[in-house]
Amino acid sequence: MKVCYEYAESHNYTVVGEYIDRAQSGKFDNRAEFQRMIADSDKHTFDGILVYQLDRFARNRYDSAIYKAKLKKNGVRVLSAKENITDDASGILIEGVLESMAEYYSVELAQKIHRGMSINAEKCLSYGNNPGLGFKVNKADRTFYVDEEEAAIVREIFERYASGETKAEIVKDLQRRKVKTSIGNKFTYNSLSRLLKNKRYIGIYLYKGVETPGGMPRILNDDLFYRVQSLMNKNKSAPARTRGENEYLLTTKLFCGHCKEMMVGYGGTGKSGKHYYMCKKARKKKCDKKIIGKQYIEDRVVSECLKMLTYDKIRYIAKRVAEKCIKSPDNISVREIKKAIKEVDAAIENLWEGIEQGQSVDMLTERLHKRQAEKEEL
Known part of the structure; x- marks a missing residue:
């Protein structure tokens, strides 16, 4: 400046x-x-x-x-x-x-x-990236060594998760104790998840997707590490299961056999904590339909639905869903690819204009071929 x-x-x-x-x-x-x-x-x-x-x-x-x-x-x-x-x-x-x-x-x-x-990487040395909590880099020869104070925190986190504590509970406690990540930030759900998946803790050196067993000093034993991986995979669907216990699956689908009014969720706040479906008019004392147990009626409906799900009907549903997905691929990755293709098209158009004007034809032609290949790949 x-x-x-x-x-x-x-x-x-x-x-x-x-x-x-x-x-x-x-x-x-x-x-x-x-x-x-x-x-x-x-x-x-x-x-x-x-x-x-x-x-x-x-x-x-x-x-x-x-x-x-x-x-x-x-x-x-x-x-x-x-x-x-x-x-x-x-x-x-x-x-x-x-x-x-x-x-x-x-x-x-x-x-x-x-x-x-x-x-x-061939020598399993540091190449300047973040080594992760529990590891430090020797500045003289760029080798990794274990920081025992931080390693104790890593072992504690793995053991707590393996014993049944949730990520949210562990993060809350780490934040309360002001325990920081390897880059000095407070722990979050995502940073804890990355730590729990880090294979470096069982001595595996990673570079560009290539794993070198024994390339790092070990902090954890294989049994604890893979027990945690198994638990994380198992818990991926846990939020949906937990939510289902308190959701009324038949809302907008279940109707009173007396007055045809909609049945809605009721209960769960009393001493018993049980859940029911109740007629909307019965709530206002305009129908004598009694409440019905949530679990009982949902199980009955699911049981009847399962009888209808023959092999042919399952195939039919799967086919229709697949067709719908193909027609509506409006997800993030597809949008990003479409955006990238649009940018490449604009670059190709600029290159053609440059070639038409006689600007460094050989160089622009080479660049044009690269851009066209990039578009094909996208």
Whole structure:
């Protein structure tokens, strides 16, 4: 920022605004402020974009060419405070070389980082991620070791869950005691669930979905860990079962045989705590229908329904439900994929426009093929 303002002052430019994407790489174009800057260029409120270096604008030649073309169309130049680039033919050449070098260093750095992470993973060393509660990393050689104080909390959590305590009860107690997660946050239902599934506690090192047994120091024995996994799988459907005990399944479906009025849930608050169905008119003393036990009538109805569910009818219902699902795939994942396809289509259209204008045809054609392959995959 300091260098940019000094450059603007020395060249008699007036700065009318700032677009700052903090801690975001110039490798990608999906930066909020960057995209706002491109959109604002349509308003013709500024004549130039001043960057510290060209790699702050973009780190791949495709993005650089596309967005510079958009800015140029709106009468906006891209200026570099650190790189003295002229407006003549040699300036265009130098700018192209600098952009190529920025992309080269970006790709090379990414390769080095991934290579370093892979080498660390082969040796079961830390590659900079959060080790999890109970583990610490030796800064000298990046090996993992057990923090006994935290490990005791991990063992306590597993033992309490295995003994029948719920996640909600454990979380409430951990919050009361101000016990923190490995990143210093208070425990939540989700963070506790992740902890209970972490295979590192039985000595398994994880990297990109690959498991290395014995790669981590062990905190738990296999018996306790897998007993907890079995309980969690069993408890996945528990909320529905518990809720069913207090819900009146026949609400809006059960009618009084005397006056044809709807039967509604009644009871559960007295000394007996029992649940019944009661005629709505009987509540107002306008019908002499007696209350009927919830469990009794629901069991009778379910029993009669089961007699109707023959193999052929089950197949028929399953087929109709499947057809309905196919016709209405309006779920989150499908919406996200549709949105991604729309974005790729827009990018492909931009590439065709670039090719038609003769902008770096070989490079744009290669990018076009990649985008088309991406669309096919989506």
